[in-house]
Amino acid sequence: MDINSDDLKTFITVIDSGTLSAASVHLGQTTSGVSRALSRLEDKLATSLLTRTTRRMELTEEGHLFLERARAILGAMEEAEETIRIRRQKPAGRLCVDAASPFMLHCVVPHMAEFRAMYPEIKLELSSNDQITDLIEHRTDIAIRIGTLTDSTLHARALTSSPLHVLASPDYLRRHGTPDTPEDLARHSLIGFAQYEQGNNWPLRHAAGNSLPITPSIAASSGETLRQLALTGQGIVCLADFMTRADIEAGRLVKILEDSNTGFSQQIHAVYYRNTLLAQRISCFLEFLQKKL
Numbered sequence: 001m002d003i004n005s006d007d008l009k010t011f012i013t014v015i016d017s018g019t020l021s022a023a024s025v026h027l028g029q030t031t032s033g034v035s036r037a038l039s040r041l042e043d044k045l046a047t048s049l050l051t052r053t054t055r056r057m058e059l060t061e062e063g064h065l066f067l068e069r070a071r072a073i074l075g076a077m078e079e080a081e082e083t084i085r086i087r088r089q090k091p092a093g094r095l096c097v098d099a100a101s102p103f104m105l106h107c108v109v110p111h112m113a114e115f116r117a118m119y120p121e122i123k124l125e126l127s128s129n130d131q132i133t134d135l136i137e138h139r140t141d142i143a144i145r146i147g148t149l150t151d152s153t154l155h156a157r158a159l160t161s162s163p164l165h166v167l168a169s170p171d172y173l174r175r176h177g178t179p180d181t182p183e184d185l186a187r188h189s190l191i192g193f194a195q196y197e198q199g200n201n202w203p204l205r206h207a208a209g210n211s212l213p214i215t216p217s218i219a220a221s222s223g224e225t226l227r228q229l230a231l232t233g234q235g236i237v238c239l240a241d242f243m244t245r246a247d248i249e250a251g252r253l254v255k256i257l258e259d260s261n262t263g264f265s266q267q268i269h270a271v272y273y274r275n276t277l278l279a280q281r282i283s284c285f286l287e288f289l290q291k292k293l
Contacts (some may be wrong), residue, residue: 005077007041008070011049014038015059015067092121095281099144101128102223102243103268108144111292118288122281142272142282146240147198155272157286160293161265162240164203167253171233179236182206182260185214189235191226192216199223202238203264210262214238240266242293268293 010027014034017023024031042049049063059067099108104126112124127140149156168178172189179185182204192214193199204212217235220226223243230237231252247253270286 003041003044005074007037007044008074010034010037011041012067012070012074014050014057019057090121091119091280091284093281094123094125095142095285096125096127096140097142097144097285098127098129098140100146100223102227102240103144103146104128105224106243106246107293108289111289115285115288119284122285142270142285144268144270146266146268148267149269149271156269157271159268159270159286159290160242161267162242163263163265164238164240164261165244165248165255166202166204166236166238166257166261167230167244167248168236168256169231169233169252170254172230172235173254173256175233178256182212182257185212185236185257189217190214191229191235191237192219193223193226194219194221196221199238203262204257204260205262206260242268 010023013026014020014023017026020034020038021031024034027034029037038050045062045066047062048060049066050057050059097108108126112126116122116124144159146162176188179188182202183206193216200216201211201213203210206212218229220229223239226237227239227243227247229235230239231247236256244253248255270289272282
């Protein structure tokens with residue numbers, strides 16, 4: 001069977017136009033040419049798609065099934081063609097990206113020189129606002145969010161996930177000792193989040209469950225501030241791998257209570273409104289960032 005896109009287009013145009021003569025006008029062919037093309041398609045399929053009388057045409061049962069599939073196939077072909085066409089164009093214009101400070105500093109900023117070299121006509125605006133709720137109000141095209149998403153009006157794309165580690169500096173552990181169990185943390189200085197209770201539930205197995213709520217000895221609103229406090233030996237902290245990996249590898253921070261860690265990972269999504277005018281800039285940025293992550 002040798003059916004091509006022209007066959008599908010002819011069939012769909014006949015149905016949408018209502019008559020062979022109307023379809024011929026849309027297709028720029030003669031009425032007899034459209035009729036022959038339709039007959040050839042039916043021969044290829046070895047079935048009748050239409051019952052034709054002098055006054056009207058009606059789809060057969062097979063015609064209804066074929067029409068549904070034909071529309072889906074042509075739609076997919078058009079979408080693929082549009083994707084390639086967009087990729088050939090050069091993305092340009094303003095693109096405002098918002099992310100929490102730690103993610104911006106550790107996962108976005110280090111790669112922006114390469115991104116700007118690839119897309120020199122995109123004018124980047126980078127902002128950090130953990131509490132952003134309205135992308136339009138803040139003129140934000142893409143917001144990168146860590147944790148559970150709650151706004152269903154936004155389009156979300158999963159970028160990656162990042163495990164949580166319980167950490168302390170070697171200096172702190174030398175001065176205060178290393179806790180052997182989650183219960184031992186009660187005797188230590190704990191660094192936690194201010195006004196973000198979810199961040200103060202650490203992924204540690206203990207007698208009462210798999211999540212340990214802690215009361216911070218010192219609290220801050222920014223994860224980057226917590227990281228700096230831990231680096232200076234102020235206490236034990238629980239932070240994501242994406243912002244502490246280099247510290248762990250360099251020995252500036254040490255993982256503790258690994259046997260009790262549940263392995264929980266925070267999901268990281270990019271969220272944005274569906275907007276075709278921004279789709280090109282959004283898609284090239286997200287594809288670039290996802291590869292880096």
